[in-house]
Amino acid sequence: MSDSTVDEEHGMTRRQLLRHTAWFGAAVVLTVAGGEVISHISDPAQAAAPDPLADPHALRFVQVSDSHIGFKGPANTAVEQSFEHAIDQVNALPFRPDFVMHTGDLSHLSTPAQFDQVKQMMSKLNTGHTLTVPGEHDSVDDAGQKYRAAFGAGTAGDGWYSFDMKGVHFLALVNTLSLEKLGHLGPDQLDFIRSDVAKLSSDTPIVVFSHIPLFAMYPAWGWGTDDAVQALSYLRRFSSVTCLNGHVHQLFTKTEGNITFHSATTTAYPLPKPGVGPAPTPVTLPAGKLADALGIREVAYRPGTPGLAVKDVKLA
Secondary structure, eight states: OOOOSOBTTTTBOHHHHHOOOOOBTSEEEEEEETTEEEEEEOOGGGTTSOOGGGOTTSEEEEEEOOOOBTOOSTTOSOHHHHHHHHHHHHHTSSSOOSEEEEOSOOBSSOOHHHHHHHHHHHTTOOSSOEEEOOOGGGSTTTTTHHHHHHHOTTOBTTTBEEEEETTEEEEEOOOSSSOSSSBOOOHHHHHHHHHHHHTSOTTSOEEEEESSOSSOSBGGGTBSBTTHHHHHHTTTTSSOEEEEEOSSSSOEEEEETTEEEEEOOBSSOOOOOTTSSSSOOOOOOOTTOGGGGBEEEEEEEOTTOSOOEEEEEEOO
16 A cells, blocks of 8 residues: 555544546436435536535545556557556546545456556555555466555455545455355455444445445356345445446446445456357457547545545546
């Protein structure tokens, strides 16, 4: 992690430190009504409403995902440059994010050299903290040991952790290590989730990061987590829960009761839509179209309000 100091203002401890959509360029506002999280696209008539992303007192962070540093293939012959572009885009934002979260597949083959390259590249981010969760490509041959050596300081178990910042409680989960077909959390991590949130009041906004979706997006391709129902049962009492994942390389939003799921796009290469083709293999787009499929995500939360504001932005 990028900072090992105690941040009392934001409620993050040393251990915690060490260690959201199909509409590009439009603000997707999440609100809570009657216990249900509702998402909608802001239209021009709402432009005069306060923008949480422009509020210096709001919590503001960025999600990047699936950089796949080390990938070699026609779908993107320059993933390193694409990730550099994403970093430049973050640094060009009109605000300094409180943190940047990378939701996995930092590397393509989990080699020490690839992890070192990602770490050096992310050190250029103009942010308070850089945080990560692993993808399956970050643990291809060693159950994530090299990943944890590079990025796991201060985490628990196989790399999971939680932290609090500006009124929001965050869970960073690992569901890529015991893969058969679907993602898997396992009993130790389930116990961690249960005990971690037990102390929180039910009006605490919860944000959950994972690599593989915590909903059954497309199980035939492994796009789901086999024990997610148990994990999410511990979050049903909270009025607002947002789960942000990577893995699928495309924007997708789903709401189930009080929980809204947002799959992120990638900075590397697109994958096919669920069920299109025999397998989720990299898609080679026509010349000049790749950047339209890549992007970053801006997220904001204004203390005292129940919802999050989510904005997905192309790298183009």
